[in-house]
Amino acid sequence: MDLNEKIDMIGRLYLGLEQIEDCKEFSALIPEVRTNFVYASKESTTPGDVLAVDGRISVVDGFPKAIGRIKFGASGYMAHLLLEIRKKDSEIRSIIDFANNPKIAEFLKAYCKGNGWDFSVVDRRFEPENMKDAEGEAISWMVEEAIQATGGKMPRVFYETGALGKEPVSILTGKDPLEVAEQICKLARSYHESGQRTR
Amino acid sequence: MDLNEKIDMIGRLYLGLEQIEDCKEFSALIPEVRTNFVYASKESTTPGDVLAVDGRISVVDGFPKAIGRIKFGASGYMAHLLLEIRKKDSEIRSIIDFANNPKIAEFLKAYCKGNGWDFSVVDRRFEPENMKDAEGEAISWMVEEAIQATGGKMPRVFYETGALGKEPVSILTGKDPLEVAEQICKLARSYHESGQRTR
Amino acid sequence: MDLNEKIDMIGRLYLGLEQIEDCKEFSALIPEVRTNFVYASKESTTPGDVLAVDGRISVVDGFPKAIGRIKFGASGYMAHLLLEIRKKDSEIRSIIDFANNPKIAEFLKAYCKGNGWDFSVVDRRFEPENMKDAEGEAISWMVEEAIQATGGKMPRVFYETGALGKEPVSILTGKDPLEVAEQICKLARSYHESGQRTR
Amino acid sequence: MDLNEKIDMIGRLYLGLEQIEDCKEFSALIPEVRTNFVYASKESTTPGDVLAVDGRISVVDGFPKAIGRIKFGASGYMAHLLLEIRKKDSEIRSIIDFANNPKIAEFLKAYCKGNGWDFSVVDRRFEPENMKDAEGEAISWMVEEAIQATGGKMPRVFYETGALGKEPVSILTGKDPLEVAEQICKLARSYHESGQRTR
Numbered sequence: 001m002d003l004n005e006k007i008d009m010i011g012r013l014y015l016g017l018e019q020i021e022d023c024k025e026f027s028a029l030i031p032e033v034r035t036n037f038v039y040a041s042k043e044s045t046t047p048g049d050v051l052a053v054d055g056r057i058s059v060v061d062g063f064p065k066a067i068g069r070i071k072f073g074a075s076g077y078m079a080h081l082l083l084e085i086r087k088k089d090s091e092i093r094s095i096i097d098f099a100n101n102p103k104i105a106e107f108l109k110a111y112c113k114g115n116g117w118d119f120s121v122v123d124r125r126f127e128p129e130n131m132k133d134a135e136g137e138a139i140s141w142m143v144e145e146a147i148q149a150t151g152g153k154m155p156r157v158f159y160e161t162g163a164l165g166k167e168p169v170s171i172l173t174g175k176d177p178l179e180v181a182e183q184i185c186k187l188a189r190s191y192h193e194s195g196q197r198t199r
Numbered sequence: 200m201d202l203n204e205k206i207d208m209i210g211r212l213y214l215g216l217e218q219i220e221d222c223k224e225f226s227a228l229i230p231e232v233r234t235n236f237v238y239a240s241k242e243s244t245t246p247g248d249v250l251a252v253d254g255r256i257s258v259v260d261g262f263p264k265a266i267g268r269i270k271f272g273a274s275g276y277m278a279h280l281l282l283e284i285r286k287k288d289s290e291i292r293s294i295i296d297f298a299n300n301p302k303i304a305e306f307l308k309a310y311c312k313g314n315g316w317d318f319s320v321v322d323r324r325f326e327p328e329n330m331k332d333a334e335g336e337a338i339s340w341m342v343e344e345a346i347q348a349t350g351g352k353m354p355r356v357f358y359e360t361g362a363l364g365k366e367p368v369s370i371l372t373g374k375d376p377l378e379v380a381e382q383i384c385k386l387a388r389s390y391h392e393s394g395q396r397t398r
Numbered sequence: 399m400d401l402n403e404k405i406d407m408i409g410r411l412y413l414g415l416e417q418i419e420d421c422k423e424f425s426a427l428i429p430e431v432r433t434n435f436v437y438a439s440k441e442s443t444t445p446g447d448v449l450a451v452d453g454r455i456s457v458v459d460g461f462p463k464a465i466g467r468i469k470f471g472a473s474g475y476m477a478h479l480l481l482e483i484r485k486k487d488s489e490i491r492s493i494i495d496f497a498n499n500p501k502i503a504e505f506l507k508a509y510c511k512g513n514g515w516d517f518s519v520v521d522r523r524f525e526p527e528n529m530k531d532a533e534g535e536a537i538s539w540m541v542e543e544a545i546q547a548t549g550g551k552m553p554r555v556f557y558e559t560g561a562l563g564k565e566p567v568s569i570l571t572g573k574d575p576l577e578v579a580e581q582i583c584k585l586a587r588s589y590h591e592s593g594q595r596t597r
Numbered sequence: 598m599d600l601n602e603k604i605d606m607i608g609r610l611y612l613g614l615e616q617i618e619d620c621k622e623f624s625a626l627i628p629e630v631r632t633n634f635v636y637a638s639k640e641s642t643t644p645g646d647v648l649a650v651d652g653r654i655s656v657v658d659g660f661p662k663a664i665g666r667i668k669f670g671a672s673g674y675m676a677h678l679l680l681e682i683r684k685k686d687s688e689i690r691s692i693i694d695f696a697n698n699p700k701i702a703e704f705l706k707a708y709c710k711g712n713g714w715d716f717s718v719v720d721r722r723f724e725p726e727n728m729k730d731a732e733g734e735a736i737s738w739m740v741e742e743a744i745q746a747t748g749g750k751m752p753r754v755f756y757e758t759g760a761l762g763k764e765p766v767s768i769l770t771g772k773d774p775l776e777v778a779e780q781i782c783k784l785a786r787s788y789h790e791s792g793q794r795t796r
Binding site: 430431432452453454456457458459463465466467559560561562563564565566 | 629630631651652653655656657658662664665666758759760761762763764765
């Protein structure tokens with residue numbers, strides 16, 4: 001990619017991260033595996049074309065915190081997932097992962113409905129046996145399932161049920177990190193408020 | 200605990216962390232959920248008596264990196280696990296978790312044998328159904344199983360097979376963070392070398 | 399400024415900082431007051447329009463390290479100096495400060511000559527007495543002096559001799575942070591080599 | 598030094614730093630050269646026996662922040678100053694530096710009087726000419742002057758007036774980092790309140 005695209009990508013991911021680091025409510029949605037927030041170049045084909053947070057995003061003093069620098073190639077799984085999603089919908093250039101459990105799942109269903117967003121659940125119990133060791137194929141299967149569940153469109157939010165030895169996570173997709181950050185922070189604040197109401 | 204014990208604990212965990220941050224080979228053993236490294240006070244009864252790394256230990260620029268400050272109460276699961284282990288063997292005051300997969304499992308078995316260390320595997324498929332939602336009871340069951348497998352002693356190293364939605368991790372136990380850091384770094388370097396040999 | 403300019407500015411300063419953090423030789427040029435690296439928006443009029451490193455750039459483990467986030471308004475003195483320089487030459491949008499002492503001064507004189515760069519020394523002994531407490535006026539006087547010394551052009555590099563209670567620093571100017579970072583790293587490596595030669 | 602002393606020293610400096618990082622009011626007292634906070638071993642003779650903060654303490658997001666790890670040998674000037682002070686009073690094992698200007702100087706005079714603390718001012722205009730380039734001798738001269746001004750005792754607080762090219766700083770001395778941190782935070786809060794009152 002050329003220098004201008006690189007500059008633009010870093011500026012957008014940096015500003016998106018700033019929003020997330022300032023959103024205390026997102027801490028409650030950071031999964032055990034920690035969050036990554038990734039952004040693919042226009043012509044991305046490999047993880048080396050995907051900008052990510054080295055060391056992921058953890059929780060420090062109650063706030064989300066980007067651990068290392070933002071770098072091309074700093075993510076494996078999330079970069080692969082984004083590349084696979086872009087094969088189906090190249091408008092999507094940024095995704096973030098966050099926690100999932102029955103309470104969050106219920107919230108997400110209602111939240112997506114309220115926002116008119118497509119939403120899918122991928123049930124990994126139906127994952128073909130022979131894919132379990134081939135990460136690439138398993139990701140491709142998951143993306144296909146997420147699309148089938150909405151009747152053909154890549155959903156705005158989807159989550160997978162956990163498999164053996166794998167923590168389930170939710171994914172939010174968007175066109176760039178500014179959009180993804182804005183939406184995930186809104187979602188996190190709404191989830192926080194829903195918890196307050198039910199207490 | 201009194202101020203002198205607090206000072207001593209922080210000094211030991213700080214020096215242990217320093218060893219780990221300087222051990223590049225340990226990066227390959229940091230699990231998806233990231234590592235925590237915890238140290239219980241002599242009279243510990245709650246996670247608030249257990250010193251841990253806020254934000255856990257991640258990988259940055261290829262090296263292990265402690266994310267936040269070391270703090271009492273900064274760990275949940277690992278603190279509970281250590282408290283449960285101490286009910287069986289109060290000499291153990293520090294533990295660290297690290298990755299597990301079939302390749303690591305095979306290495307660990309040989310490594311522990313070579314060092315004359317007790318070693319157990321806890322098969323979570325046999326975990327009683329009714330415990331799955333009660334974290335405290337599940338931890339207590341796991342510790343019992345780890346001890347039974349060695350014929351009655353808390354093992355130096357044990358790992359659990361993964362459960363649905365849970366990444367399997369390995370645990371190394373020791374009397375203080377200096378010992379644990381020294382042993383986990385030796386183990387990590389030995390694992391790294393074993394990989395070099397088999398290529 | 400609009401969002402696109404903000405994104406572009408952050409991307410450029412981030413990439414410039416990355417170059418500097420990777421340039422070990424620059425550590426030897428970080429002054430006691432630490433370095434700041436600033437970048438003004440096109441229409442900048444106040445320090446709030448100048449991007450800078452919160453907490454400045456210090457030395458950690460022998461390498462330059464940006465301490466906090468990059469932020470508009472995070473610098474006082476360096477932002478004011480850049481705004482004053484831009485009144486004379488609006489093409490200059492980024493500056494960095496670095497150490498000065500007799501050895502560095504001698505090197506700089508030769509280095510600038512070798513590169514065909516304008517270079518000035520501002521002798522603060524001649525600073526008008528009545529300005530000493532008015533930071534704004536003192537900066538303005540210094541910029542005028544730096545320009546007079548070159549015969550009318552803003553120099554690429556200038557330094558001030560120390561005043562009472564003030565560490566002397568050198569300044570490198572450029573059109574954007576990528577250019578400034580590239581030039582300061584070249585300069586730092588050349589200074590490092592010159593030290594090796596004279597030993 | 599033996600391992601137990603090392604552990605104890607790290608624990609105390611870590612806890613002292615924690616107090617300082619939590620004291621927002623101290624930010625206003627961090628000088629341009631940034632602060633260091635140092636702690637000498639009982640038998641210290643060289644800077645390698647003095648624990649300090651690598652990269653010093655800067656201001657990030659309005660709070661004091663220790664930049665790098667705490668390390669033996671991470672300070673030059675402050676370590677030398679502490680070693681020189683200890684030749685006169687070996688009970689002093691920890692010092693911290695902070696800003697000085699006419700307003701702070703006036704506050705310090707009153708604050709020390711109120712606390713019954715010895716306090717000195719070292720006027721660097723009287724520094725012998727031939728010492729200006731010999732850091733070691735200049736430090737030794739400064740310590741002598743600070744003691745003479747109190748009539749023979751090392752003062753709790755002293756400051757130097759600025760010399761050409763040197764920012765003036767104030768020094769607080771104590772027996773260990775816990776005491777120094779507690780006292781400097783009290784002082785910083787008192788200075789903050791005094792500023793509020795005079796507005």
